[in-house]
């Protein structure tokens with residue numbers, strides 16, 4: 236038996252990781268979450284349901300046989316991390332400091348009571364370049380003994396997520412997930428994962444992750460923000476709208492051209508990385524999830540501004556990407572905290588200052604001027 240721990244038992248934690256591990260008989264799964272409501276629901280029923288949209292069929296999978304604990308520091312809540320072989324951190328980038336502080340406390344116990352077992356930690360986010368920060372946060376202030384244990388026994392690896400997994404909310408026990416491409420994982424790991432479907436080791440993760448986030452998540456965010464502008468609740472509705480689909484195709488075309496100039500990757504490799512085979516049926520994916528946290532999604536290095544900068548640097552067209560950013564700035568979903576902060580900033584400081592602060596462009600940058608001009612046009616339409 237091998238032990239997998241999923242910290243962050245939300246949509247992806249349950250709908251992808253928990254579901255795929257449940258198909259691998261060697262693995263025992265434990266969910267950890269800071270939200271007591273998530274854990275209460277998982278324990279109450281002892282099972283949850285995932286609709287898996289595969290190429291061949293839509294599979295109905297009732298997942299059971301797991302343990303679930305709140306992230307408290309009582310010994311019974313910590314044993315899973317003390318004995319884990321694989322620890323998935325399936326949380327948003329801003330949640331890492333808190334999660335690291337928690338796991339680090341448990342490492343003190345693990346180094347004493349179970350020092351010889353190795354551990355691979357896999358970080359599941361769409362933000363590139365986080366691993367050095369995570370590594371630094373772990374080793375900061377560790378005493379010599381703990382540090383030596385950590386450096387010998389633990390590895391932290393980045394991943395590229397090629398899955399969409401959605402539900403009514405993160406507590407839901409009824410999840411849907413599109414399973415057509417694997418999770419790419421930076422090697423080497425401390426344990427063999429060949430028996431887990433949809434997990435695949437892959438070199439050059441940093442470069443490929445940049446490319447994937449630009450080419451997959453850029454148009455994806457554009458779909459959410461244009462979808463919101465048009466009053467849709469799922470991105471499926473936008474993509475069924477001929478005009479909406481044509482716009483997203485243009486965004487994709489611009490980003491793809493930029494990538495082929497910027498990175499040493501062939502058209503064939505690019506397709507293999509980023510073209511999702513058609514699943515049996517279209518999984519409904521909400522504008523809410525795909526658009527969530529525009530402050531992150533519209534930041535300088537992220538999917539849309541990063542792509543626009545790349546195209547501009549190569550003197551390639553980027554007009555549709557800029558429009559998508561402007562749609563993003565109009566995103567005002569009331570239950571999205573970051574969207575509300577963004578709207579407050581725009582209201583208080585004006586659009587020029589807001590674009591400067593959110594997207595990171597200087598006041599002189601043509602990109603800032605073009606985004607603002609599109610924002611005004613779209614707002615007044």
Ligand SMILES: NC(=O)c1ccc[n+]([C@@H]2O[C@H](COP(=O)([O-])OP(=O)(O)OC[C@H]3O[C@@H](n4cnc5c(N)ncnc54)[C@H](O)[C@@H]3O)[C@@H](O)[C@H]2O)c1
Pocket residue numbers: 242243244245246247248267268269270273306325326327328330331333334359360361396397398399400401404405406
């Ligand atoms: N859902 C997807 O399709 C998908 C696809 C690609 C990437 N991702 C990435 O995966 C990560 C998780 O996304 P999700 O859709 O599952 O989000 P989610 O909101 O559904 O779930 C996140 C869960 O993490 C828990 N959490 C947050 N901080 C925690 C902490 N410190 N300790 C323990 N639990 C904590 C939350 O309570 C929540 O249950 C994000 O980085 C997201 O960008 C998700």
Ligand SMILES: O=P(O)(O)OC[C@@H](O)[C@@H](O)[C@H](O)[C@H](O)CO
Pocket residue numbers: 360361396397398399400451452455456524525526527
């Ligand atoms: O997870 P986020 O918030 O960074 O982005 C939302 C979606 O674009 C993303 O989750 C995709 O569904 C996923 O990356 C599929 O490739």
